[in-house]
């Protein structure tokens with residue numbers, strides 16, 4: 001596979017990133033692995049969910065996905081061809097503990113050992129995420145994330161994986177996007193397990209945070225050299241107008257989307273205004289003494305996923321582009337179901353998500369200004385577009401290049417402004433199973449033919465390889 005330069009160098013100065021900046025790409029277990037029935041893997045909530053009518057567009061499932069479980073060597077080779085310095089992946093909990101607790105399944109763990117060894121053999125740094133949404137079904141049957149015990153089960157799982165892999169994996173993150181796991185899983189029902197129970201979703205959010213904190217404690221006790229972070233999905237939020245109602249809408253959505261998780265992890269308290277917004281749902285007695293201290297266990301880094309901006313209004317309805325779900329779902333915005341998501345007038349990706357790199361600048365600066373200092377990594381950023389293979393077998397995706405380039409320019413500007421941003425992971429390395437959207441949305445730098453499983457670098461992959469090789473962006477052609 002060649003990765004020759006896709007653009008001429010120009011006289012316009014490029015943007016070089018600091019030495020040591022991490023250039024990565026990300027995936028998650030359920031979205032790529034397939035092989036759901038082999039080597040003792042148990043059932044996850046996503047296996048169950050995909051089998052229910054109307055949950056996933058086209059009735060798609062990830063039984064095969066992109067067969068990464070069998071093709072991981074080829075995939076690591078692709079990463080090496082791209083020149084990635086790091087690869088973020090997740091571990092499938094039901095491969096390790098088929099029923100979510102107890103003795104671990106050695107065959108499941110061996111897969112990740114093989115994967116990590118393969119990465120290390122190419123000098124690619126493995127970044128391991130412990131939970132990217134594939135809860136063992138047995139734990140959902142016992143109550144799922146709304147049940148406090150699930151947090152303890154997660155800490156056990158984290159300790160198990162960490163005990164086996166911390167000798168060769170330095171960078172660890174706990175729960176990917178707890179907002180999605182709680183509110184898409186238990187409030188809107190767009191994601192597995194598909195429940196629509198706002199009060200349970202709130203408990204789930206707290207228990208996901210608690211799971212994070214307990215896992216951090218367990219891993220720290222085992223190996224103080226590990227670099228450990230939490231991983232949140234942050235949005236820039238704008239009110240549709242200056243009206244009081246729209247401003248309040250922005251406060252509420254920012255509160256539940258961003259501050260509920262950031263304040264808990266980095267300040268050890270939930271924002272009072274958000275607890276007020278939710279007080280009709282619960283007396284909050286599920287927050288027990290000591291929980292907030294556990295949740296705010298010191299971290300080495302914060303991983304953040306950024307995709308878009310929401311423009312919100314106090315009036316219901318609006319062109320729901322930013323928040324639209326592909327299937328019949330309720331609102332994930334518990335306590336704020338009346339809020340409308342309006343069209344901010346920006347170009348959109350194939351997901352209908354508005355493209356706005358200035359939002360990333362806001363998010364990064366806000367973290368630097370309003371929270372205790374902590375190294376930051378963008379653990380996901382990228383875009384779906386309707387890619388097609390040309391007659392010559394190439395995939396030309398200039399919109400994805402433009403998206404990533406704009407966001408990298410923003411990253412550079414944020415670093416210049418003093419934000420401690422230390423790395424960037426493109427979502428995603430390869431096209432894959434996009435949750436409730438099935439295989440219809442392609443986020444990959446690498447195109448995957450779902451019939452043959454053949455992988456082909458898109459022009460964005462070649463461009464990203466070029467960027468990595470130059471340690472930054474080349475000057476723009478005039």
Ligand code: FCB
Pocket residue numbers: 028031176177180233305380427434435443
């Ligand atoms: C994020 C998820 C990731 C992928 C991207 C598009 O919310 O973490 O798995 O679905 O969105």
